């Protein structure tokens with residue numbers, strides 16, 4: 001290469017970026033023959049932060065001034081093309097040049113600029129590529145504008161240039177879903193000009209540049225094109241707005257995205273870009289952006305377990321056993337098979353095993369019919385699951401997850417058998433949702449190898465995995481389970497042992513309060529409406545119907561048998577369960593359901609059961625306001641979460657946030673339970689908790705000392 005050298009270091013140092021220290025030379029410029037090569041090298045994902053932006057401008061200037069360069073090639077080092085603007089800079093004052101300024105400079109460059117894309121070109125990264133004059137991608141590359149997932153819209157020309165390449169309808173689909181497309185699809189759409197296989201991005205880019213120079217043509221900038229947007233039917237935007245009003249009424253940025261893409265169609269490029277900027281800044285200012293970005297980082301932060309050093313050794317997991325072929329066990333087996341890990345699925349009866357395997361096949365068949373799995377993949381996954389009645393086949397498993405009936409007696413007996421059967425060093429995990437993991441571990445002679453792996457139903461879909469660390473679980477076992485969570489695509493969160501761990505313990509309090517509100521006079525529909533208006537996909541009672549009322553009923557039976565005073569008096573849900581109203585699976589629970597439908601319909605029979613229950617308890621119903629429902633359902637959760645922090649069952653607020661985001665559908669734009677609580681105001685919550693403690697009483701309203709302390713000191717939980 002001629003004239004290699006760093007360009008950004010001086011300017012990056014001179015104009016201090018608003019984010020953490022930028023590595024010395026994130027951008028390099030060098031010439032290869034007639035091609036000036038601009039290389040971005042800013043690990044881990046080449047995020048377009050301040051140093052990269054200023055470096056890009058400097059490199060572009062150098063390339064344009066370089067008489068030996070007839071074309072410029074933009075390429076990235078490391079595992080990916082630029083994965084977007086640097087999210088860590090958001091919410092802080094932005095230092096020039098801004099990303100829109102950078103892309104404007106690229107667009108107007110007097111020499112053709114070619115982007116060579118590998119890995120993921122996302123958000124601002126793709127917007128940079130869109131401002132180049134030609135795009136070549138490696139076959140494995142993915143391209144997308146995922147800003148919507150962060151509460152934003154593409155703010156560096158993406159809403160204006162993408163429709164000009166792929167048409168307004170496809171652009172809307174891509175920007176509203178935020179999902180990337182593969183290179184081949186990008187080629188078919190016109191998003192990239194060429195796709196290359198089996199080479200490096202540099203090679204592919206150089207070849208494309210040489211072809212262009214040999215051809216002598218000068219590609220038109222995307223901003224100058226109108227062929228794909230001319231004649232767009234305005235009804236497209238009306239239909240999208242109606243769809244969003246129905247499907248995403250809570251979200252701010254999707255509605256602005258429709259406005260921005262419409263602007264691309266009806267306004268000249270410059271005016272459309274100005275409109276995009278306005279709309280982008282409105283999204284940036286919205287509280288939803290801060291919430292969604294907190295959620296983004298929360299998902300990554302939970303992987304770093306406090307007190308568990310980064311390099312903790314882990315064990316190899318090549319073969320897994322699952323005990324119990326019921327709904328949970330089957331779903332768990334699918335999680336491993338989906339990640340290519342062979343599974344031995346054990347059940348105690350042939351009938352149970354056959355039903356379980358048939359359910360797994362039905363699940364895969366349905367994914368296949370939706371086009372999300374090929375026939376070959378379906379066969380591969382089924383072949384990875386080996387059903388058996390014999391525990392002996394678990395002898396060489398590296399990990400066994402027990403997903404049997406929720407009973408201490410049953411689980412201890414299984415763990416004794418596993419202890420006898422499994423090889424030394426095998427990890428023994430329980431999927432219990434309520435039982436004491438330490439008591440289960442005590443049934444074995446290897447408590448250091450035992451932990452909880454609490455999956456959420458449906459296990460093959462829900463992303464949360466509570467990794468329950470027992471008192472004697474070793475670091476290696478914990479680190480292995482956390483690594484495995486990532487490998488099977490879950491968000492693993494380490495938690496300690498207590499009744500219900502973190503997620504269900506908080507859910508239990510919300511459930512208790514929801515039940516109390518109904519006893520006092522609210523209807524299940526009112527409670528559910530308030531929660532869905534807050535943004536939960538399902539209200540508490542719809543969720544109970546989905547999970548199955550019989551599940552809670554059986555757990556309460558266990559607790560009744562164990563003498564738990566709280567579980568002694570049956571409630572109206574128990575009456576529904578006794579009548580065989582188990583929820584959606586029996587088309588009747590708290591609501592009734594038409595055959596084949598999941599739409600809950602209020603049922604007078606349930607209203608009568610509730611009324612009888614009130615009479616039996618001598619309760620005279622009173623009107624309950626929506627405000628009271630909101631406070632009691634949500635603040636009781638915050639109070640419990642704060643106690644969980646006090647007790648060290650969760651290490652950080654972010655762990656609780658991630659658990660509720662990924663296991664219980666907490667609205668992501670609120671950031672997570674405790675992120676939301678800090679914004680709602682801990683003072684306000686603490687005051688209400690104390691008031692309910694005084695007026696209603698009950699352990700759920702005993703104020704958390706940590707909550708009171710943070711509120712008094714005016715600081716956020718966890719700070």
Ligand code: 3H9
Pocket residue numbers: 044045047083084085086087088099100120122123124125127146147150152153154155156158297300301
């Ligand atoms: C945007 O572009 C706005 C513009 O339209 C307009 C501007 C005017 N920034 O996920 P991983 C970190 S909005 C800063 O574990 P993977 C991440 O936190 C942006 N940091 O890896 C993690 O850090 P740590 C649109 C980022 O291989 C590390 O990189 N772009 C960013 O599983 C590794 O990440 C997006 O929304 C970022 N943009 O997945 C893309 N991205 O090691 C967001 C990642 O300290 N990113 N980090 O925990 C992703 O989707 C995934 O990270 C990606 C890699 C697919 C790229």
